[in-house]
Amino acid sequence: MPYREVDLLRVMEKFAFWCVQHELLLENRTVFTEAVIADFVRDGVRGLKDASRANMRAQLRRMAEVLNGPAPQAEKLAPADPQRPYLKDEISSLRSWATSQKVHHRRDARLILALGFGAGLSAAEIGEIRESDVTADQGGVTVRVRAGRIRSVPVRRVWAARLEEVAGSSSDEYLVRPGRTSTPKNFISNIVARGKLSTGGPNTQRMRATWLLHHMNQGTPLLALLEASGLDSLEALTRYVRFLNPIDLAVSQEMLRN
Known part of the structure; x- marks a missing residue:
């Protein structure tokens, strides 16, 4: 990986804490998705500069690739979209x-x-x-x-x-x-x-x-x-x-x- 371990651990700590706050199941294929990572970078670290947030996103994407393998050509929809409003x-x-x-x-x-x-x-x-x-x-x-x-x-x-x-x-x-x-x-x-x-x-x-x-x-x-x-x-x-x-x-x- 082109990132230092200490930097990845720092990002992972923030990401995991945010996932727990949002009641996401801490499993690799649940939280290490493009949608969840995008939500975290957008809403979870608002106080950081754009460059820092972009770097966090790149680090999390790299971790997702290592943990879950390359993203499939067409990702299946989750059984229950956590953002879907109730009928x-x-x-x-x-x-x-x-x-x-x-x-x-x-x-x-x-x-x-x-x-x-x-x-x-x-x-x-x-x-x-x-x-x-x-x-x-x-x-x-x-x-x-x-x-x-x-x-x-x-x-x-x-x-x-x-x-x-x-x-x-x-x-x-x-x-x-x-x-x-x-x-x-x-x-x-x-x-x-x-x-x-x-x-x-x-x-x-x-x-x-x-x-x-x-x-x-x-x-x-x-x-x-x-x-x-x-x-x-x-x-x-x-x-x-x-x-x-x-x-x-x-x-x-x-x-x-x-």
């Missing part, structure tokens, strides 16, 4: 999944859905939300993200009911699974895995994708969406363009003329 019937199934949980897990399941579908939070962010981070006023419910991509996110009204129950609390208890003193690795995915999975459990990446796509379809101003999502650039939204609802030709022409 309406899938969301209904997830509501049923939450309702079917045992009493002591049901509240957590419903809150995970509310924070994922209602505010587009990542798994790591959901795990860190405290009761005092949820507020409500005449406009609706807002969730404060106090670490990482610090921001306040207005919650979609259709998902706000569960959060209204704790809004205004001054408690610093964790919202999901209160009583704990820290957030272990893979916290949300472990909660889902321990629950009843007769209808399948939620994937936080897909819930966030669903939230983003909803706002893109309804015409939420892009600058407002970037601020609420914690994204730095419009480039991060391009992966969802293929899922956008088609626009009526007459409507689109009228809009373009205005």
Whole structure:
């Protein structure tokens, strides 16, 4: 390899940590793909200069080649695209999944859905939300993200009911699974895995994708969406363009003329 071992280990450490945060299975053929590497370079190391990010991408591609062999001519699609938004019937199934949980897990399941579908939070962010981070006023419910991509996110009204129950609390208890003193690795995915999975459990990446796509379809101003999502650039939204609802030709022409 044309790279020093210490440099590869440094990149690998950042890459592995990002994969764990995004609940990706740490297997060579799962994380060492072109799509995952591209997502990491784009979203996981935003503070670095373009040259440094390009070098990281080249190092990870080289590791992928050594670990997995040359990329096949036509890579098969993954069984479940982690970026694919949920369909309406899938969301209904997830509501049923939450309702079917045992009493002591049901509240957590419903809150995970509310924070994922209602505010587009990542798994790591959901795990860190405290009761005092949820507020409500005449406009609706807002969730404060106090670490990482610090921001306040207005919650979609259709998902706000569960959060209204704790809004205004001054408690610093964790919202999901209160009583704990820290957030272990893979916290949300472990909660889902321990629950009843007769209808399948939620994937936080897909819930966030669903939230983003909803706002893109309804015409939420892009600058407002970037601020609420914690994204730095419009480039991060391009992966969802293929899922956008088609626009009526007459409507689109009228809009373009205005």
